[in-house]
Amino acid sequence: MEAEIISVGTELLLGDVVDTNAAYIARKLSLLGIDLFRKTVVGDNKERLSRILKEALDRVDLIIISGGLGPTEDDLTKEAVSEVMEEKLILNKEIVKNIQQRLPSKNLPEKGIIKQALIPSSAKIITNELGSAPGIILEKKSKIIISLPGVPREMEKMMEEVISYLSTKKEIRGYIQSRFLKIWGIGESQVEEKIADILKEQSNPTIALLVGKGEVHLRITAKFDDRKVREEKIKELEDKIRERLGDYIYGVDEETLEFLVSSSLRKRGLKLGVAESCTGGLLSHRLTNIPGSSNYYNCGVVSYSNQAKSELLNVSSSLIQEKGAVSSEVAKKMAEGAKKAAKADIGIGITGIAGPTGATPEKPVGLVYIAISTQDKKMCQKFIFSGDREKIKWKASQAALYLLNKSI
Ligand code: ATP
Ligand code: MG
Numbered sequence: 001m002e003a004e005i006i007s008v009g010t011e012l013l014l015g016d017v018v019d020t021n022a023a024y025i026a027r028k029l030s031l032l033g034i035d036l037f038r039k040t041v042v043g044d045n046k047e048r049l050s051r052i053l054k055e056a057l058d059r060v061d062l063i064i065i066s067g068g069l070g071p072t073e074d075d076l077t078k079e080a081v082s083e084v085m086e087e088k089l090i091l092n093k094e095i096v097k098n099i100q101q102r103l104p105s106k107n108l109p110e111k112g113i114i115k116q117a118l119i120p121s122s123a124k125i126i127t128n129e130l131g132s133a134p135g136i137i138l139e140k141k142s143k144i145i146i147s148l149p150g151v152p153r154e155m156e157k158m159m160e161e162v163i164s165y166l167s168t169k170k171e172i173r174g175y176i177q178s179r180f181l182k183i184w185g186i187g188e189s190q191v192e193e194k195i196a197d198i199l200k201e202q203s204n205p206t207i208a209l210l211v212g213k214g215e216v217h218l219r220i221t222a223k224f225d226d227r228k229v230r231e232e233k234i235k236e237l238e239d240k241i242r243e244r245l246g247d248y249i250y251g252v253d254e255e256t257l258e259f260l261v262s263s264s265l266r267k268r269g270l271k272l273g274v275a276e277s278c279t280g281g282l283l284s285h286r287l288t289n290i291p292g293s294s295n296y297y298n299c300g301v302v303s304y305s306n307q308a309k310s311e312l313l314n315v316s317s318s319l320i321q322e323k324g325a326v327s328s329e330v331a332k333k334m335a336e337g338a339k340k341a342a343k344a345d346i347g348i349g350i351t352g353i354a355g356p357t358g359a360t361p362e363k364p365v366g367l368v369y370i371a372i373s374t375q376d377k378k379m380c381q382k383f384i385f386s387g388d389r390e391k392i393k394w395k396a397s398q399a400a401l402y403l404l405n406k407s408i
Contacts, residue, residue, distance in 0.1 A: 001034045001171040002060040006052060008067035008077055009150055010043040021066040021148075021155050028159055032166055033176045033223060034062065044074040046083075053084045057143055061171065064162070067150030069133035071112025077147050078118060078136065085140055087120035095125070099132050108132065126161050130154045137165060176223045177230045179238060182251040183216040184402050191216050194244045198237070205237050214391075214398040250402060257401035258286045264408040265296035265346075272404075273342025274300035275313050275334040277325070278352035278368060282397045299342035303334065313337025313349075324363065326351050328380040331369035335380075339373050346408070347373045350400055352383075354392045368396045372407050379407070 005025050011017040022039045029036050037060055042049050049068070056063050068077035082089050095117035099108065108116075116133045119125060126135035126146075131154040138145045146162055148155045166172065183191060188211050192199065199207055205222035220237050222230045242249060251260055265272060274284050274297075284300035287293055301312050306325055309315040315333040323329040331349045339347025352368030359365045364384060371380035381403060385395040 001062055001166075001169060003029055003034050003036050003062040003064065004038045004040065004056045004060050005029075005036065006049070006056065006063060006065045007039070007041045007150075008044065008049060008065060009041075010045075010074075012041050012067070013043045021150065021152055024152070024156060025064050025066065025159065028163060029064075031176050031178070032163065033172055034166065044068060044076060046076040046080050049076065049080040050084050053080060053145070057084070061142065062144045062166075063146070065145065065147045066155050069116065069135065069147060069149045071108055071115050071132070075115070075133075078120065081136075081138060081145055081147060082120040085120065085138055085143075085145065087122060087138065087140075089118040090121050092117045092119045092125070095119070095134055103132055106132065124165075126158050128154055128158060130157050135162075137162070175225065175227070175230065176221055177227075177234065178219050178221045179234050180253050181218040181220070181238065181241065181245075181249050182212075182255060183218060183245060183248050184214075184250050184257070184398060185248045186216070186245075188216050191218065191245065191248075195241055198240060198244075202237075205233050207237070207241075214395045247406075250405060257398060257405055258290055261401050261404045261408065262287065262290040262293060262296065264405065266292070268408060270296060270346055270408065271298045271342065271344040272296055273298055273338035273340075273344035273347045275309075275338035275341075275347065275349045276300065276302050277304055277309070277334070277350060278354045279350050279393050279396050279400070280304070282393050283348070283350065283400050286397055286401065298344045299338075301338060301341065309334060309337075313341065326353055326363055326367060326369065328369045328371065328382060331371035332373065332378060332380050335371040335373040335378070345375060346404070348400060348404060349373075350396055352385075352392070352396055354389045354396075356389065366392050368392070368399070370396070370400050370403055372403055374407060377407070379403075 005022045007019045007022045012019045026036050040052055042052050065077055068075045096113055099113050120138055123136040123138040128134050133149045135148040135158050148158050188209050205220050208219045210217040220234050222233045224230045276283055281302045287297050303309045303312055306320050310317045313334050314337045315330055331351045334349025335347040349371045353365050355365030366385040368383045383399055385392045
């Protein structure tokens with residue numbers, strides 16, 4: 001089955017709102033094994049939408065539209081759809097009643113409610129549990145047009161019904177399943193080099209390399225009707241890739257470094273103390289983004305100045321004088337100081353130069369030391385990160401999380 005997505009809204013066209021709906025729908029279609037041919041953005045204009053619909057109907061069997069189902073004058077999707085598909089718009093009294101009963105607080109004007117309750121005569125209704133405008137599925141002359149509201153939350157919820165509807169279509173060729181391997185510590189081209197022969201041989205499953213934020217993602221995608229076959233094929237390829245990339249693969253699918261660190265700390269009942277300089281609290285921010293972080297995150301210090309390092313973390317000023325604030329010695333002391341101040345089991349210390357100023361001939365921009373101190377071991381690793389200030393801060397927080405994950 002071949003499909004197109006049409007996003008309706010002048011605000012999307014002008015760039016005031018980023019079209020995230022089309023990306024969401026595209027990902028869902030790809031998991032169903034439906035080939036997506038084109039995405040279009042069109043303003044709130046009935047003539048242009050009708051023209052785009054007609055063209056798309058010439059090319060594909062399935063069109064999914066998001067937006068333009070609301071109660072206002074500029075919401076014109078159903079009008080365009082019914083015109084192109086030669087359907088009458090008929091008032092559905094059930095929908096009127098439903099909106100009035102469910103959303104009295106919205107205080108929608110009668111006219112607006114009636115507009116939302118106008119449905120093409122042979123369309124199936126998709127209930128909108130989170131908002132007012134229902135969606136429609138219109139199947140006619142071996143074409144399918146599905147229209148969903150623009151509000152992302154509503155659209156995403158209603159896609160569940162769309163997916164189960166589309167799954168029943170025999171034209172769907174075979175389900176797709178993907179697995180993401182999350183890689184930290186080597187770049188995209190190095191990954192490519194390490195698995196060059198595997199990449200060359202790929203057909204089904206396929207492999208795609210995607211550059212993430214301070215990391216690389218490798219997606220394995222298999223397309224087979226049978227779920228067991230899909231899973232086996234993915235596993236087989238994953239094992240082969242793991243042999244080559246080993247420890248560089250830190251997680252899979254939705255797992256993030258902060259999630260993994262949090263789960264390990266929690267599982268082992270360990271508490272963490274954090275001392276940050278160049279990351280300015282980013283590590284603490286990322287760790288506390290995980291719900292329940294109070295179970296393991298005791299205290300964090302952003303010790304930016306030398307004075308703060310001495311007074312709050314007990315790093316001696318003579319050591320800072322002698323080795324410099326950005327040094328492995330100071331990072332180690334920061335980690336120990338953080339552990340002590342937080343009465344924790346593990347301390348981490350980060351010190352570095354995020355740039356663009358502050359570099360010396362011996363200490364370039366991007367130089368970062370990350371130290372970890374636990375009950376029985378102390379370690380420190382030196383990094384030189386590239387990029388602007390924000391990138392360096394992010395990469396340093398990534399490295400810190402990676403090292404924490406390994407050492408817990
Ligand atoms: P409503 O009932 O709210 O009027 P609607 O179906 O008419 O729904 P729109 O008016 O087009 O939808 O959009 C509603 C809101 O959803 C807009 O404020 C917009 O910010 C957001 N939105 C619309 N389309 C998209 C899209 N493709 N991607 C992301 N956000 C979108
Ligand atoms: Mg609207």
